[in-house]
Amino acid sequence: MxxxxxxxxxFCFGVANAVNKTQELLKEKKYMYCLGELVHNKQVTEELKEKGLNIINNVEEAKQNVIIRAHGEPQETYDLANKLNINIFDLTCPKVLKIHNIAKEYSNKGFYILLVGAKNHPEIIGTIGYCGKNATIIEKKEDTKEKMQEFYNSNIKKLLVIAQTTYSIKDFSDISDEIKKSIQGRNITLEIKNTICxxxxxxxxxxxxxxxxxxxxxxxxxxxxxxxxxxxxxxxxxxxxxxxxxxxxxxxxxxxxxxxxxxxxxxxxxxxxxxxxxxxxxxxx
Ligand code: SF4
Known part of the structure; x- marks a missing residue:
């Protein structure tokens, strides 16, 4: 055979970095908390728990030290941790941070943002937090028409399209094509950034x-x-x-x-x- x-x-670069750094931190710190599972893998999660990692759902539960995993977190999480004097160990993947920066930049420039990805995925929950109030999530191609209508209803003329780092290349390309078709004949500035890593x-x-x-x-x-x-x-x-x-x-x-x-x-x-x-x-x- x-x-x-x-x-x-x-392991990709971002996950390897998060797992290695967490293992180092577990050797040094008495209390280590991670907001959600560090990676979506039962075996890795169990091993880290055995080494002393506590998985929490809210930053308030962290006693002293909180790890932000590779998926990233919205700004409010950082603000709350700072307010509660909790040390942040930020292991957000640099590629996710790059998307947060794009989202902030375009939101400040007055763009409406269409974020393509799964709305319940932690990365998307984090990223949408940087997109401002003129933003929406497209989960699948079939939703494109409805989401474009939401954009038109906003009366904004500038549109940015970005994606979850792990989205399907083919589906993102199909959605992008549909968006391009939809804006034909309308006076819209469109920027599509393929942020799939x-x-x-x-x-x-x-x-x-x-x-x-x-x-x-x-x-x-x-x-x-x-x-x-x-x-x-x-x-x-x-x-x-x-x-x-x-x-x-x-x-x-x-x-x-x-x-x-x-x-x-x-x-x-x-x-x-x-x-x-x-x-x-x-x-x-
Ligand atoms: S953005 Fe890419 S490299 Fe970073 S954690 Fe996600 S899949 Fe891995």
Whole structure:
């Protein structure tokens, strides 16, 4: 059996940085609190909890030290932590910070902002906080018409479109095309900034290429991870026999033992050891 592991599988730069720095902090500090799970991966979360990390939902629950994870937080979180004299350890990914800065800049310039992404995802909850009051979220292509109408109703003539760092490249391109079509004949200044991060782009492209070549695609990662689910959707489009698993125990060996070529890809929050465990299982067949 040939096993092809995606070169881009596993921790991205932002997640690796957040996990490494948190591990260092846990060695130094007595009380360490993280606003939400550091990464969307059960195994990593459990390991960090065992090392003393407390997961909280509100900054008020942090006794002394709070970690802001790679997804980022709105300005109010920083303000509240400062007011409560809580030390902030800001591990927001630089690529997310860049989007916050774009959002602030364009909001100050009077643009209406369309933020493309999942409204309940922590990154989007953080980013929308920097978009000002003239902003809305587009979750999927089907919502574009309604959201454009909201924009027209605002009577603002300048529009900025940005995306969640882990959004699907194809879906963002489709939504952008629809927006371009919608403004035709109207006097609107449109700026589209594809803020999907490079790590996401490369991983999605590699998943597509790999899925085309193999008989089965195994996507490893948290089922609550947005970027992992996107990879699974891409894999399914090009390889019907695709699986999404968090651990090797979820793989039914009988289903795959006769296959000759299997591809493995993993989300940005999947640790190397989860990938290694799957490879080991496949090699043992
Ligand atoms: S996916 Fe991209 S933006 Fe998100 S943490 Fe990783 S490197 Fe940063």
């Amino acid at each position: 040939e096993i092809i592991i995606g070169k881009t599988a596993g 490079n790590a996401t782009k490369l991983r999605q492209e590699e998943t597509k290429e790999l899925a085309r070549k193999v008989e089965c695609m195994i996507i490893v990662g948290g089922k609550n991870s947005s970027n992992t689910n996107k990879l699974f959707n891409i894999a399914k489009t090009y390889c019907k026999n695709s699986l999404l698993v968090e651990t090797r125990e979820e793989i039914n060996v009988n289903d795959i033992k006769k296959l000759n070529k299997i591809g493995i890809m993993a989300g940005a929050s999947t640790p190397k050891k989860s990938i290694d465990a799957i490879v080991e299982l496949l090699q043992s067949i």
